[in-house]
Amino acid sequence: MEEKSYFVHESSYVDEDVQIGKGTKIWHFCHIQKGAVIGENCSLGQNVNVGNRVRVGNGVRIQNNVSLYEGVELEDNVFCGPSCVFTNVVTPRAHFPVHGVYARTLVREGASLGANCTVVCGHTVGRSALIAAGAVVTHDVKDYALMAGVPARQLGWVCACGKRLDDTLQCDCGRKYRLQDGNLEKIG
Numbered sequence: 001m002e003e004k005s006y007f008v009h010e011s012s013y014v015d016e017d018v019q020i021g022k023g024t025k026i027w028h029f030c031h032i033q034k035g036a037v038i039g040e041n042c043s044l045g046q047n048v049n050v051g052n053r054v055r056v057g058n059g060v061r062i063q064n065n066v067s068l069y070e071g072v073e074l075e076d077n078v079f080c081g082p083s084c085v086f087t088n089v090v091t092p093r094a095h096f097p098v099h100g101v102y103a104r105t106l107v108r109e110g111a112s113l114g115a116n117c118t119v120v121c122g123h124t125v126g127r128s129a130l131i132a133a134g135a136v137v138t139h140d141v142k143d144y145a146l147m148a149g150v151p152a153r154q155l156g157w158v159c160a161c162g163k164r165l166d167d168t169l170q171c172d173c174g175r176k177y178r179l180q181d182g183n184l185e186k187i188g
Contacts, residue, residue, distance in 0.1 A: 021058065039076065051088075057109070071102035071121060078107050081115035081133065088121045108143070110160060117152075128160045144177070144184040157184050 005022040012030040021040030028046040036050045039058035049067040057076035066080050071088040088102040103121035111125045114133035125141045132148035146156045159171035169177040176188040
């Protein structure tokens with residue numbers, strides 16, 4: 001019998017035609033649906049649902065009670081806080097099903113989504129962006145943006161390490177940034 005290079009708790013269910021990377025841990029009461037791809041060294045907390053054909057990069061941390069519906073893609077090193085919410089239909093109606101036509105939502109490398117935040121489908125959350133707990137993302141988010149509120153508004157910038165940047169755009173960790181055409185770029 002072949003030994004798996006990843007861990008799935010006995011209470012979880014993994015459909016056929018799923019790819020799970022080496023070192024990934026899938027904890028209690030999770031469901032990984034057909035066609036899902038989960039990278040290496042990920043951690044899926046209790047009660048996580050990964051929908052059909054969802055893609056999850058390497059090093060992703062998904063906390064308890066998160067559902068990734070079809071149309072969602074998480075790049076490498078994304079953090080999803082407890083009970084954060086994704087949608088995949090802009091105008092859902094029970095009596096008018098969309099039959100597999102879902103809006104795409106992309107969360108770029110290193111972004112962090114706080115507990116109980118909501119990402120409305122059809123948007124991109126930029127690299128290393130930080131979405132505050134309880135925020136509701138209703139439009140695209142720039143790389144390194146700090147977002148909070150309902151609807152989410154940009155309050156400033158954060159470093160790739162997660163610390164809020166002041167007006168110098170230099171972090172205690174040594175990274176430096178500059179504003180270019182309204183976007184933050186890493187320069188050192």
